[in-house]
Amino acid sequence: VAESRVPKLLLSQSARPASFGIQAMNETGHLIDTRIAGEHPLSVYLDKRELITLMTLGSAPECLVLGYLLNQGFISQPSELAQIHVDWDTEAAAVTSQQLSASGQSIWDEALGQAIVEKMAHKTVTTGCGQGSVYGSQMDQLAQIHLPARTLAVSVLQHLLAQVRAHESIYKEAGAVHGCALANAQGHILCFIEDVGRHNAADAIRGWMALNPALANQQESLMFYTTGRLTSEMVIKCAQMGIGILLSRSGLTQMGYSLARKLNMLMLGRCQGKHFLAYHGHERVLLND
């Protein structure tokens, strides 16, 4: 009964082809066929107001847009939206708020407009990103996040890594993309998304999670995996999802490390094959199980 009161969010289904073939000459002088990752501009409009243009592989554009709006704090839950419509002919994602849909009044008429202006005024360009900016206010919000002190069995980690190897289709085919995954407590991958920008991939995971309300109360048993570096933004995005375990194939930066310590996040890098380095929370890694 409660669910029937939640207005339905209408989503287009506009995934794009993920890679394209080109010819390149190798060191022997031969022309070979090689694949490159697709990369498309997607301008996001919230109640007809243009927010930003994202460059994306386009494999999960509706999840990307939803996750972007959540991670940047434009909305706090998907039920605030009535529709996300992605149209590649116009390279646009038209997002309509419930408020506009129900009353004809844009979400922008409220305090949001002012809040966004203030956010933009505290723009920080971050490190190795696909999105490039977090806003001052997000850093403040982090102080209010309390992550559960999670444990991780190495056998679970290895189960997850084996699935990542099976999932990475575009990376294997074309390279130049990053992947992010959401996994459950057993290390089973629930969702795997690749994108040319790894923060796009992280945002799309957030969007996918938000569209699966059954997961809403299970953050305490979820894990987040990324092929990319553990920069501050990646730690922030993981924390915003309420997830206490962050895993990466790559290394970390100083700010990522510093934030993981503050948040008491279990953070492992260099996860490849049987190898890993537990950068923070190593006492909660269960070697024998």
Added chain:
Amino acid sequence: VAESRVPKLLLSQSARPASFGIQAMNETGHLIDTRIAGEHPLSVYLDKRELITLMTLGSAPECLVLGYLLNQGFISQPSELAQIHVDWDTEAAAVTSQQLSASGQSIWDEALGQAIVEKMAHKTVTTGCGQGSVYGSQMDQLAQIHLPARTLAVSVLQHLLAQVRAHESIYKEAGAVHGCALANAQGHILCFIEDVGRHNAADAIRGWMALNPALANQQESLMFYTTGRLTSEMVIKCAQMGIGILLSRSGLTQMGYSLARKLNMLMLGRCQGKHFLAYHGHERVLLND
């Protein structure tokens, strides 16, 4: 005589330590010492007006700030500036224009303020970047760039790659950084800069080049190397420097490929050891010399 009329640009010398030691537990349960790349916020002020906060390794902050201002179109040449002063205690780079220095009138009083507002209105968040945004007007400017049709001998490429291996100090030590290099026609590296954001590294190269006026008329013989992917921004930044050869250890994205074609750039990826793939301009790669 002409040179003495050029006002001197005063620069601080505020490079930071590049890496820090932490302890991490590996898969055998042993705590090992490992290094992580430094990552520091640096807020850029132009004539006392805050522009942006960059996250940087801090190895060449003055070059980074100068290159950022040039690549984003805030200034068109270093002679417009009187001073760049980087102070890590306040995490600030104070940039003073010649105009403010000479007449007390901020560079912002002119049309620049309006131009910047217009730029910001056309913000595009780009792909896999350290900086995250190019502005609409930059894409327009590209149409006016005509790059020379360069040739490249494989022996020169291999000479360059051998030096890259010798230069990559932070990457070897701590990982999680990208390097960019500027090389001459013989493949000799003139400048190699690493940063946590690869677009910071590219910007710092631009800044270093601008501080070496002897190079100003030699773009036609220079080459640009990056460890990162060949995304649209990397192609744009290379083109803005007037350099017609772009080399990468990594692959490319569709927009990077598309721009290289438009600009007739000689673009090679997957440059490692003896291997490479000539993605565009392969007929200008000289295999035997």
